Amino acid sequence: MKVVIVFLLSFGMILPAIAQDNLLDKKLRFSSINQVGLLVGANKESALVQSINGIKKDQWFAGFGAGIDFYIERGVPLFIDIRRDLTIGKNALFLYADGGVYVPWLNFIQKERKLNSKVSPGAYYDAGIGWKLTGKNKRSFLLSAGYTLKQDKEEKMMQSWNPMFTGFESNTESYSYKYRRLVLKVGIQL
Amino acid sequence: MKARLSICNLAVLLLTMTVAFNSCVKDTVSRTYSMYTPVYKTSAEVRANIKNDAPLPVKSPGKMFVLGNYIYLNEIDKGIHVIDNSNPANPVNKYFIAIPGNIDLAVTGTTLYADLYTDLVTIDISSPSSIVVKKITEGVFPFRRYSGNFVADNSKIITDWIKKDTTVTTDLDTHSNTGVLYFDAMALSSISPSASNKAAIGISGSMARFTLLNNYLYTVTENALNVFNISQPQNPVFSNKINLPFGIETIYPFKSNLFIGSQTGMLIYGIANPAQPLQAGSFSHVRVCDPVIAEDNYAFVTLSSGTRCGGFTNQLDVVNIQDIQNPKLVKSYPLTNPHGLSKDGNTLFICDGSAGLKVFDATDVNNIKLLQTIAGMETYDIITVNGLAMVVAKDGLYEFDYSDKNKVQQISKISYNK
Numbered sequence: 001m002k003v004v005i006v007f008l009l010s011f012g013m014i015l016p017a018i019a020q021d022n023l024l025d026k027k028l029r030f031s032s033i034n035q036v037g038l039l040v041g042a043n044k045e046s047a048l049v050q051s052i053n054g055i056k057k058d059q060w061f062a063g064f065g066a067g068i069d070f071y072i073e074r075g076v077p078l079f080i081d082i083r084r085d086l087t088i089g090k091n092a093l094f095l096y097a098d099g100g101v102y103v104p105w106l107n108f109i110q111k112e113r114k115l116n117s118k119v120s121p122g123a124y125y126d127a128g129i130g131w132k133l134t135g136k137n138k139r140s141f142l143l144s145a146g147y148t149l150k151q152d153k154e155e156k157m158m159q160s161w162n163p164m165f166t167g168f169e170s171n172t173e174s175y176s177y178k179y180r181r182l183v184l185k186v187g188i189q190l
Numbered sequence: 191m192k193a194r195l196s197i198c199n200l201a202v203l204l205l206t207m208t209v210a211f212n213s214c215v216k217d218t219v220s221r222t223y224s225m226y227t228p229v230y231k232t233s234a235e236v237r238a239n240i241k242n243d244a245p246l247p248v249k250s251p252g253k254m255f256v257l258g259n260y261i262y263l264n265e266i267d268k269g270i271h272v273i274d275n276s277n278p279a280n281p282v283n284k285y286f287i288a289i290p291g292n293i294d295l296a297v298t299g300t301t302l303y304a305d306l307y308t309d310l311v312t313i314d315i316s317s318p319s320s321i322v323v324k325k326i327t328e329g330v331f332p333f334r335r336y337s338g339n340f341v342a343d344n345s346k347i348i349t350d351w352i353k354k355d356t357t358v359t360t361d362l363d364t365h366s367n368t369g370v371l372y373f374d375a376m377a378l379s380s381i382s383p384s385a386s387n388k389a390a391i392g393i394s395g396s397m398a399r400f401t402l403l404n405n406y407l408y409t410v411t412e413n414a415l416n417v418f419n420i421s422q423p424q425n426p427v428f429s430n431k432i433n434l435p436f437g438i439e440t441i442y443p444f445k446s447n448l449f450i451g452s453q454t455g456m457l458i459y460g461i462a463n464p465a466q467p468l469q470a471g472s473f474s475h476v477r478v479c480d481p482v483i484a485e486d487n488y489a490f491v492t493l494s495s496g497t498r499c500g501g502f503t504n505q506l507d508v509v510n511i512q513d514i515q516n517p518k519l520v521k522s523y524p525l526t527n528p529h530g531l532s533k534d535g536n537t538l539f540i541c542d543g544s545a546g547l548k549v550f551d552a553t554d555v556n557n558i559k560l561l562q563t564i565a566g567m568e569t570y571d572i573i574t575v576n577g578l579a580m581v582v583a584k585d586g587l588y589e590f591d592y593s594d595k596n597k598v599q600q601i602s603k604i605s606y607n608k
Contacts, residue, residue, distance in 0.1 A: 042217045043362060072217065072362075147214060176220040177362065 025138070031056035031063070033081070035142065035187025039071045041179055046071040048183070052081045059085040061189075065098060068105070069150055071179055075104045077124045077150060090134045094144075098126040102150040114154065122151030122176065126183060140189040148183045151176065217362035225354050230346040236290055240311065240323050245271065245283040247607030251582055256573050257297040257392030260318065261580060263587060267291055270304060272318055278578055278589045279601045287313070287321060290349040291334070296400040296407060297392035301423040303400065303407055305331055307347060310409075312424055324424040332411055395571035395582070396442060396481040396530045403443040406464045410434070410441045410450060417465055429465050444484040447514065451482040456491055458514055473509050473517040481530055487512050488520065488555055492528035492540060504528060506540060508555045520555050530571030532579070537561075537595045539579055541569035547581055547590070549598050562598055564590070 025031075033052040038045060047070050054063015065081045068074065079100025086093040102124035106114065128146020135141070154175040248271055252264035261273040261281065269292055272285040291307035300316035301324075310327040333344060342348060394401070400409045407418040407426060415438075417430035437453035448467060450457040455474035459467040473489075482491045491507040504527050508520040527543030538552040546565040552558045568584035577593040586605040592598045 040215065042215050171224065174222040176222075178216075178218050178220075180214060180216045180218075182215055 025056050025058060028055055028057045030054075031061060031189060033061075033063070033065075033142065033187055033189045035144075035185045037183050037185035039069070039148070039181045039183050041071055041181040043072065048077075048185075050077070050185075054081065059088070065100075069102070071150070071181060072177075073104060073110050073152070074107050075102050075150065075152060077102050077126075079124055079126070083130075085132065092132045092134070094130050094132055096126075096128060096130060096144065096146070098124070098148075100124045102152060104152045114156075116157045118155045120153045120155070122153050122178075124148075124150050128183065130185070132189070138190075142185070142187045142189055144185045146183050146185070147180070149178060149180050151178045153177070218359055219362050220357055220359040222355065222357040225356050226351040227354065228342065228348040229350040229352060230343060231290070231349045232346055236306070236347045236349065237323065237326060239288050240306075240313070240321075241287070242272075242285045242319060242321055243288055244286065246286040248283070248587065248604060249607055251587065251606065253294055253395055253398055253571065254573060254580065254582060254587075255295050255297050255392045255394045255398075256575060256580060261587070262295055262297055262302065262392070263582075264292060264295055266293065270295055270302070273587075273604070275580075275589075278591075281587075281589065281602055281604055283604065285318065290347050294398060294400045294409070296394065296398075296402050298402050298420070299423055301420075303420075303426065305400075305409075307331070308333055310418070310426065310428075312426055314424055325426065327418075327426060327428060330416060330418075330428050331409075393573050393575055395573050396483050396532060397440055397571045399439070399441060401441045401443045401448070403448070403461065404464055406461075408441055408443070408448060408467070410438045412436060412438055414438075415441070415448075415450065415459065415467060417467065419465065430467075432459075432467055440481045442481075442483055445486075447484070449482045449484045449489060451491070456482050456489060456509065456517070458511070458517070460514070471511070471513075471515045471517050473519070483531055483533055484511060485533065489517065490531060490533065490538065490552075492525065492531050494525075494528050494543070506531075506558070508558070521558075523558055529569065530582075532572045532574040534574045534592075537574075537592065539572050539574055539592075541572050541581065541583075543570075544568045547572070547579075547588075547598075549592070549595065551595070561596055564598060564600070 031054060035050050037048040039048055048067055050065055050067025052063045052065035054061060061083045063081050065079050067077050069077055077100060079098040081096060081098045083094050083096035086095060101121050103121045104119045126146050126148035128144050130142055130144025133141045156173045156175065248265065250266040252266040255262040259274060259276045261275050263271040263273060265271055269289040270287045271283055274282045274284045289304050289306050289311060292304050295302060295304045300314060302313040302315045304311045308329050308331045310330050311323060312325040314322040314324050400407065405419060405421040407420050409416045413434050413436045415432040415434055418426040419429045420426045435452060438450060439453065440451040442449040446461055447470065448459040448461060450459060455472055457469060458471040460470040461467050482489055487510065489509040489511050491509060493503045493505050493507060495504055504525050506523040506525055506528060510518045510520050525540065525542050526545035529541045529543060531540045536551060536553040538550040540548045542548050546563055546567055547569050548560060549562040550558050551561050569581055571582045573580045577591060579590040579592050581588040586603045588600060589602045590598050591601050
């Protein structure tokens with residue numbers, strides 16, 4: 001919880017400098033959202049980074065995103081992002097929803113732990129609400145909070161005994177991991 | 191000022207969300223695995239059912255024993271396949287003898303010895319088509335242990351297991367043990383090899399835990415050597431039990447010695463008094479699995495690592511046993527994951543796990559040369575006799591002609607029905 005409070009207070013120092021006029025995008029244009037986030041789960045706190053690139057018009061944005069999620073085990077979420085501004089102005093609230101696939105990308109230590117396993121992708125989603133402060137050149141500062149799930153699957157080769165001493169038989173056990181976390185993100189939309 | 195108010199409001203909002211959704215924060219794991227439920231029968235039902243049945247497909251082969259034109263192949267925990275090998279190019283699965291809990295076997299003359307969980311069953315096989323149970327020696331082997339905290343009802347006999355796939359979801363880090371039953375390898379005893387080529391005594395593989403020598407049947411459990419007097423073959427008499435260090439795996443007879451493979455070394459027991467084996471020597475190695483065979487001057491020990499065996503060593507050790515009280519390592523040869531082995535003359539055969547069957551020229555033990563690798567099968571155990579090698583592999587029972595040791599050729603295969 002301390003980490004969450006420190007994370008929020010840090011915005012109090014940097015936000016006022018960014019406040020600028022908000023302009024609605026009447027025409028379709030490319031837009032890029034780049035964020036870092038804090039993940040708060042049942043077992044630990046961790047981080048994520050992500051980049052979402054798509055198109056923006058009026059109060060709507062849609063794009064494809066990719067990132068790195070470090071919670072428990074490292075992986076790459078690949079997703080579609082849709083978001084809508086709820087209010088108009090330089091200070092605006094918005095809702096967002098992401099859905100896609102989570103691809104495990106284990107680091108060395110995590111791979112060592114799963115030597116006899118085959119790890120495969122699972123579902124990924126993230127939804128929440130945020131606040132957007134738009135400044136010059138339609139650049140916006142984003143702050144959001146949401147609820148996110150990542151899932152991955154593991155097939156573990158187990159060996160049951162065969163009395164020939166050497167003859168262990170291989171059985172497969174499957175595991176489906178689901179990590180449900182709160183996510184607090186800060187970023188910039190260009 | 192406006193911005194500061196917004197930040198304050200937002201901070202309150204986000205903190206409220208954090209608290210509100212805190213109960214939704216959860217890491218879970220769903221584990222899908224197989225659970226086995228035992229099927230019991232009474233001892234009377236089981237014993238009445240030990241007879242020649244119609245042949246069954248081989249599914250989970252264990253150890254084998256060869257006598258004359260017949261191969262006796264264990265079906266793990268179920269019984270014994272009797273295979274007519276009169277024509278090695280076309281072996282015929284003739285009968286199945288249902289013996290629940292069976293792991294090991296030994297054959298001499300017209301008598302078959304097999305374990306039935308804690309009991310030793312003696313069967314007259316003089317007429318392979320009409321076998322007769324001659325004696326059941328009760329309680330000579332230890333109770334089987336099971337993992338997953340399962341305790342069997344020892345007043346009955348487990349004849350089968352019903353497999354059921356199940357999924358359990360738990361919080362992460364609490365899924366370490368949900369009770370899948372795995373047999374404990376060392377809890378069982380079995381019958382092992384007789385390398386003696388006397389006509390009336392069968393030949394077993396190097397992985398065996400029963401062996402026949404002269405008028406005695408020797409069996410090893412995880413920590414004991416049992417001696418049975420079989421001067422009347424169909425009336426074995428339990429005569430002695432010698433405690434051994436924990437971790438015993440195999441037993442192999444040669445002349446007046448028993449070579450006992452353990453996870454930490456090779457023990458040599460002399461049988462000048464066959465009813466009272468005495469330790470004559472030992473050879474230690476790192477903790478691994480190690481079937482052993484022996485001849486006049488040298489013992490050949492394969493060391494293999496694995497889940498049960500532990501260790502990281504996979505090699506062949508050649509041990510000089512000319513001074514039986516002081517065995518000495520001659521040389522080690524690296525291998526992939528060796529298991530059973532057999533030697534005929536100067537030709538050494540090693541089942542090297544997933545690397546297949548390897549054939550060596552062992553004329554010079556200091557310079558053992560690889561002659562041939564037969565890949566494409568995962569091999570466990572081998573018996574060689576009269577130019578014929580019978581190999582238990584993961585996918586079938588193979589037979590090879592090695593009359594030309596430089597050109598070992600497959601002549602038949604009985605595929606398993608998984």
